[in-house]
Amino acid sequence: MLDRAIRVVALTFIAAAALTTAATAQKKYDPGASDSEIRIGNIMPYSGPASAYGTIGKAQAAYFKKINDEGGINGRKINFISYDDAFSPPKAVEQARKLVESDEVLLIFQSLGTQSNSAIQKYMNARKVPQLFVATGATKWGDPQNFPWTMGWQPNYQSEGRIYAAYILKNFPNGKIAALWQNDDAGKDQMKGLRDGLGDRAGMIVADKSYEIGDPTIDSQIVALKDSGADILTTWAAPKGAAQAIRKVAELGWKPVYFIGNVSTSVATVLKPAGIENARGIISTAYIKDPTDPVWKDDLGIKTWLTFMDKYFPDGDKTNNNNVYGYATAQTMVQVLKQCGDDLTRENVMKQAASLKGFTSDVLLPGIRINTGPNDYFPIEQMQLMKFNGTSWELFGEIITGEVGH
Template identity: 55%
Template sequence: MKLRHALAVLFTLGAITAAFADDKDDIRIGQTLPYSGPASGFGTIGRTQEAFFARINAEGGINGRKVKFITLDDAYSPPKTVEQTRKLVEQEEVLMMFGSLGTATNSAVHRYLNGKKVPQLFLLSGATKWADPKNFPWTMPGMPAYESEGVVYAKYVLQAKPEARIAILSQNDDFGRDYVAGFKRALGSKAAGMIVAEASYETSAPTISSQLATLKASGANVLFAVVLGKFTSQSIKGVAELGWKPELFFVPTSASSISFLEPAGLENAVGLISSSNQKDTMDVQWADDAGVKQYFAFMKQYLPNADLNNSNYAAGYHYATLLMTVLRACKDDFSRENILRQATSLREVKLPLLLPGMTVSTGPDDYLPFQQLQLRRFNGKSWVSFAEILDDR
């Protein structure tokens, strides 16, 4: 009996030790995304990343450790984000949060994660507030800042049309204000003379027709429309119906989806200018590109039924390759402090889907991983890159 009891104790201790070792060896990553609700289309980002880390694990993991990627539905609702994030941190004991979507949703857990010293990495929101290492050192953005994109558009205006008369239409919230702030900052002392009219709209407004009429009446020949969703369609169609033909017409990257252009009539969107830092995987110019080929091979093996026209799959893959770079740099030290240290010390990192000539660099005082963009113009069917790479460095 004593021997049996001793063996039972040893077996139990061994099981506990094995469980502890398995737990220790996991690289636990948490995420919240809208898998339900009004923004559920972005859920494909998380599903792509689940498949990405499944491939990494099948290949032996990262530095010998397996990734446990836990992505939960927050329905794009801040209270739900709080609930799910607490579950990930306090019950699942994740090392970090990665790639969670939305400004309001991430804002709801911003202080909580920084208070817990949990890395909140590569958020899918371009709000300027995420790059604030002094006050929120554990949070890093994963998209080009809205303000940086505004800078890039203004730099192009100064190059291509220095005598421009500019009208600005913007959404009356942090999204709109960030873009306009960057645009004006890059114009510098010329802003007062070049900007001839400004108008804003509330997201609850049914239309923006009166704002567009006012802006046209200003005599502006350049329009910067900081719009989203249905207001993208309304601005493009409204400008055409007014018979207004701005020589340069900009919309933010987040408004450049074909699904927003089609309701306005694709013929009315010809000449529209936006920007990007990522290869369009469906564009024939990248058919023989090594990075795009890698992406398609991954999709064929792990997500063979995916609609490849949905750019959210490529986005999910793109951001996962960035996180993988950070994790590999951690070597054998997967403490939260070292994860943050590696994320904030990237040096000219090349990613498979970044446009040629673009790299990722960060520093302890520079939390913006993507500060380079290339302008692109809509030709009636697709977006075509033009001009040199511009940045907000």
């Protein structure tokens, strides 16, 4: 009888120990994660030549506050630590080191700019800290073999260039193309996509000019491109440069078929400064809903976003699609953290980021889905063409998938 009692007590202890071990095994943390919080780092150009993008970080901070007010993610609150790099690569390196070594964040999310991300990419991968959903469409962010800790989010620039090329070949097969591009990996990627998409018709590009993001003006480049005799213009520029180009083209009385990169389609930060009337007829691409487009006035997703803006980011501009972008990226980040469950290791964060299947956001265009895999670090690869009608952007044509191989 005593033996049996001892056996029962022993079995109880073994069972309890097993449960404790199981519970402990279920929770795994790296620096930046605990039972109560998840620390996320971010680097944005709140000042400097690309400060128009700074509102993205503010929209993300607002969305994470909303998530925290709703109880957090699996009971953990997000501590979002966002620093300014003024769009300066050396400053980005300084801020990345501070986030990883001093703030001990779990990951860096949505650091903005091709040059800034290029400057921190090797450091992040050497430290094995996720550089997740970077805010730039350079193709180099989809290279899991060489940089397994870096992943993009938005459609890559080469895909966008190919989409414009296909449209030009179909509708303006005898056109002469002039191109303005930012002298960095982003601009080079976009030009490569355009040339590759034109294939043996790449000779249609009769002139191209580069510019530096810090240049005070791009007037001389636009004048030279007009003088080339081109009747099609593509500009790959950050918001300030894009606005200057639109204004200068109008001043010169030049009327080319005009394409601008989708990173500079904001009515608030590009088209209004350029002069709305000067932007009529411009073509670009989209993958997120534009809150200024009347087609979405009764859309549930945009209504949800507007409610969010009213409550959590009342100072934010509701005509600025950068605030839609910030919301969509934050929703994607939250989905990854939900999938992580109680395994909040950096390795599992990357594993879950590479395991998104058919995920969408309130504000992605209908039919666009986020899909990733261990060898597919390009979350969004679909876009739709759109044209500015003088008031808002109007979508046209089908959803197009970029053709850049992985």
